[in-house]
Structure formats: structure tokens, C-alpha cells
Amino acid sequence: MASIKAILRKTNQPRKDGKWPLAIRVTKDRKSKFIWLKQYVNEKDWDSRNGTVKRSHPNSARLNHLIAKRIAELNNLVLEIEDKEESTSIIDIRNALTKKKRKNVTFFELAQERLDDYKKRKVFTVHDTDEGRIKTFKKFLGGKDIHFHEITIPLLKKFRTYLIATNGNSERTIANYYILIRTLFNQAIKEGIVERKYYPFGGDGISIKLGESAKIGLNEEELKILENMKYDPSSAKWHTLNVWLTSFYFAGIRISDVVKLKWSDIPDGRLYYRMDKNQKRVSLKIPEKAQRIFDLYLPEKRSEDDFIFPDLKKANLSDKEDVYTKVKTASRRFNRYLKKIAKDAEITKNLSNHISRHSFGNISGDKIPIPMLQKLYRHSDIKTTIGYQNNFLYQDADDALDAVIGF
Known part of the structure; x- marks a missing residue:
């Protein structure tokens, strides 16, 4: 039979206020398991012989009621376990206690x-x-x-x-x-x-259907308009457009990857980087248009470990959360300014960070073989590429429509 007793659990040192935690100790075969009551008392207010809080404590009645209640619950649980099994160990009791505790998780x-x-x-x-x-x-x-x-x-x-x-x-x-x-x-x-x-899902319950989201990219004319937009080089719009176009020129790489690019990532006229989302290594030729943007940010003196774009220059690189926060802040800022740039360019489509990828897909259409697009998009499965690119293939459907109504 396991023994159950309330104790003042004195570990290495008390809390700053000098109090120790209350616990229920369950012992079986000289092995113990402690159930914490999340209550603390001073040693002078504890009756170790009877396992109760002394009347000197202002909440002694309430705490003693809590102790008695928990001991009664544990006694019932241990008796239930020992009735079911011929032999029990502290591990059996611990597992039963854990399962019971999880039952109450919301x-x-x-x-x-x-x-x-x-x-x-x-x-x-x-x-x-x-x-x-x-x-x-x-x-x-x-x-x-x-x-x-x-x-x-x-x-x-x-x-x-x-x-x-x-x-x-x-x-x-x-x-x-x-x-x-x-x-x-x-x-x-x-x-x-x-x-x-x-369980409320599946069968006669809630059925989850992943509807297709609309993927609308810019066309060639709209891209040319953006490339010819003139902004003050010290302005946020100028910088935002440079970052966005860089993303587009590299087949729509994520903005979070663009702002993390360093000068060491672009040796010998190629871009080498590791995707943040899936850690895939990527190597792409640097298009002339992208190189012109990089040259705009080239300082007189630089370290190969310096970021090309300034958004993460003040980030604590040893703190992943700080880097993430600054990337997220930059992404939000870019989206805000892209709305203003779209208005300046009289583009009615929703210009955002992610639309650079959709724009590349829209303009590429069926000009590039699917296996090559898979490589450019960094998709693991070619089916993903086919499904994605189907959002931008309209010609066959348009020709079929004209064949019927073009009379």
C-alpha cells in the first residue's frame, strides 16, 4: 500500500520571502512522487508531525482543507489502481496521476x-x-x-x-x-x-475543404511601369521598390530571404543562399537588373558579412527572435509602402510582398518548361509546381471560349 502525506518540501533554498512549497508525497517501495499544491508557507507555520498548517497562518483553514481534499483524491486513485492490478509501483501511480492531471487540461x-x-x-x-x-x-x-x-x-x-x-x-x-x-x-x-x-470533425461532423485562393500577378506592362518609377533615393518607397523588384528578379524569392542577403551571398555573378522556410540551398545567376539594384547599396567600405539591404543592420544576429521580429517589421513596412506605390503607378491590383512570386508565374506562363520552373520556385514536388503554375495558364481556355462565341 502506498503512503500519502502532506509535507513542506524543503529543497535547496526557500523563495525570496522565506517560504517553502507545500506538496503531497506519494511513496511506494521507498520511491516517491511529489504533487505540488502551488502554495507556500513559512517553516514556523508548518506542523510537520501532523502534516497541517498551523493556526498561526492567516489562511490555515483554507490550506488544510485543500490538503485534506487532495489527500482524499489521491487515496481514492491509489486504491483504484491497486484494485485493478495485483502489483503496483510508483511508476504506475505516477502514470495514473499524469493521466488524471491531463484530463483537466482545457x-x-x-x-x-x-x-x-x-x-x-x-x-x-x-x-x-x-x-x-x-x-x-x-x-x-x-x-x-x-x-x-x-x-x-x-x-x-x-x-x-x-x-x-x-x-x-x-x-x-x-x-x-x-x-x-x-x-x-x-x-x-x-x-x-x-x-x-x-470529436467534431470528419464523418457527419465538420468537413474541412481547402478552397483555392486567387493568385493574381502583375503583367509585363505593369512591371515596366514599376521599373520606371522615380523616387528619391533616401525615401522608403525607393527602398521598398528595390527590395520588391529584387524578389521578382529571382523568381519571387521571399522578402524575408531578400533582406537577409549578404554581400558574401553574391560572389562571381551568382546568388547563393539558403531559403529560410525549408533550408534549401539555392544558386541562381544574378540578372543584370538585380545587379544594378545591388550596386545602389554598395558602400565604400564593406565586410562580406554585411547585409546588402539595411533592414537588419541593427539586429542582434545571435538572437533568432530579434532577427525574426525585425524581418517581420520590415515586411509589414514594405506591404504598407507597396500600397502607396501601386497608387502612384495607377495599378489596381493588390501590390504586396508575395505578389512578386505570382507576377513571375503570371509572366512566365507557359514560356518555361515545368521542370525548370520547379527549380526556380524551389519546389520539392513537381506536382506543386504544376498546381501553382496552372493559376497563370489561360491561353487554351481563352482560345476555346473564342472558338464558341467568336462568330
């Missing part, structure tokens, strides 16, 4: 664990994206927490309506919210937090 508690894990692994982009979606879901719930079994089909349908009516989100964006909730639900089932019978 949706937002598990979501926070996921966010904390991303931050520890320095996956900041996914962290920020998921954090934004989780905050939106919590706002929809009025700021309240929720248990997994309370996430029902009707609730998710109401959430969809909320996203459309309040945020104006597309079906693709709604699907991304559903995918995050589904991922957390699957994790909760795996960890024994919720039973599978409450």
Missing part, C-alpha cells in the same frame, strides 16, 4: 503548451500565426476558456459565421482555423484529455 491550456513549444524551438512564424488564430477563437468565446468536449459541431458552425461576418474571412482562412482546432483536438485525444466520441 483547450486554451493545451494551445498555450503548443505555442510555448514553438517558441522554445524558435519557430516564430508558426507561433505568431497560430497565436493570432487562437486569440480570435477566444474572442469569439467572449474571452472564456473551454473544455474539448464543449467544442461541438454547432459551436464550430457559429464560429465560421463569426469569422465571415466579423472578420470577412475567406473559406480558405476558415479552413486554416478549423485545421488548428482539429490538430489540438487530435492531440487531446492522444493524451487522454478527451474521448474520441466528442
Whole structure:
């Protein structure tokens, strides 16, 4: 039979206020497991013989009630385990305690664990994206927490309506919210937090459909207009347009990769860099148009480790979060100025960082073989390239339409 006792757990040193943590010690075969009560008391207020808080403590009655309640719960759990098994160990008890503890984990508690894990692994982009979606879901719930079994089909349908009516989100964006909730639900089932019978997805439940998002790129005439725009070299618009055109000239590489380019990445007339998203190595010839932009930023004195563009010059390169934050800030600033540049150029399409890639796809059309586009886009699977490029192939459909109505 395991022994259970409340103790004042004296470790290396007390807290700054001199208090020690309260814990319940479960011992079996001379091995112990400690359950922390998240309460702290001074040694003078603790009755070690009886395992209770002395009356000298202002909240002794409340704390002793908490201790008694937890000991009773643990006694019942240990008896339940020992009734089921002929022999038990502290490991069996620990596993049962862990499972019981996880039973009480709420949706937002598990979501926070996921966010904390991303931050520890320095996956900041996914962290920020998921954090934004989780905050939106919590706002929809009025700021309240929720248990997994309370996430029902009707609730998710109401959430969809909320996203459309309040945020104006597309079906693709709604699907991304559903995918995050589904991922957390699957994790909760795996960890024994919720039973599978409450799963609201698949079958007769919520079906997640990834609708195609519209990919609209600039055409050749619009690109020529941008190339001929004249701005003061000290202006934010001038710099923003240079960065955007650099992205386009290299088949739409991500803006986050453009601002990280260093002079050491462009030796011998070629660009060598590692993609931030998937860590793939890339080597491309430097087009003359891109080289002219690089020359605009060439200082009198430089180190090969210097960034070509100035956006990360003040970043702490040993701090990945600081680098990520400054890249994100620069990207937001570029998007803001691209809207102003589009207005100056009288371009009605949504000019943004990512449209440089769509513009390259739109202009390339069917001029470049798919295997070569796969290489330029840095896609792992040629099917991805085919699917992406299909967004910009119109000629066959246009000819077929004219063949019918062109009378």
C-alpha cells in the first residue's frame, strides 16, 4: 500500500520571502512522487508531525482543507489502481496521476503548451500565426476558456459565421482555423484529455475543404511601369521598390530571404543562399537588373558579412527572435509602402510582398518548361509546381471560349 502525506518540501533554498512549497508525497517501495499544491508557507507555520498548517497562518483553514481534499483524491486513485492490478509501483501511480492531471487540461491550456513549444524551438512564424488564430477563437468565446468536449459541431458552425461576418474571412482562412482546432483536438485525444466520441470533425461532423485562393500577378506592362518609377533615393518607397523588384528578379524569392542577403551571398555573378522556410540551398545567376539594384547599396567600405539591404543592420544576429521580429517589421513596412506605390503607378491590383512570386508565374506562363520552373520556385514536388503554375495558364481556355462565341 502506498503512503500519502502532506509535507513542506524543503529543497535547496526557500523563495525570496522565506517560504517553502507545500506538496503531497506519494511513496511506494521507498520511491516517491511529489504533487505540488502551488502554495507556500513559512517553516514556523508548518506542523510537520501532523502534516497541517498551523493556526498561526492567516489562511490555515483554507490550506488544510485543500490538503485534506487532495489527500482524499489521491487515496481514492491509489486504491483504484491497486484494485485493478495485483502489483503496483510508483511508476504506475505516477502514470495514473499524469493521466488524471491531463484530463483537466482545457483547450486554451493545451494551445498555450503548443505555442510555448514553438517558441522554445524558435519557430516564430508558426507561433505568431497560430497565436493570432487562437486569440480570435477566444474572442469569439467572449474571452472564456473551454473544455474539448464543449467544442461541438454547432459551436464550430457559429464560429465560421463569426469569422465571415466579423472578420470577412475567406473559406480558405476558415479552413486554416478549423485545421488548428482539429490538430489540438487530435492531440487531446492522444493524451487522454478527451474521448474520441466528442470529436467534431470528419464523418457527419465538420468537413474541412481547402478552397483555392486567387493568385493574381502583375503583367509585363505593369512591371515596366514599376521599373520606371522615380523616387528619391533616401525615401522608403525607393527602398521598398528595390527590395520588391529584387524578389521578382529571382523568381519571387521571399522578402524575408531578400533582406537577409549578404554581400558574401553574391560572389562571381551568382546568388547563393539558403531559403529560410525549408533550408534549401539555392544558386541562381544574378540578372543584370538585380545587379544594378545591388550596386545602389554598395558602400565604400564593406565586410562580406554585411547585409546588402539595411533592414537588419541593427539586429542582434545571435538572437533568432530579434532577427525574426525585425524581418517581420520590415515586411509589414514594405506591404504598407507597396500600397502607396501601386497608387502612384495607377495599378489596381493588390501590390504586396508575395505578389512578386505570382507576377513571375503570371509572366512566365507557359514560356518555361515545368521542370525548370520547379527549380526556380524551389519546389520539392513537381506536382506543386504544376498546381501553382496552372493559376497563370489561360491561353487554351481563352482560345476555346473564342472558338464558341467568336462568330
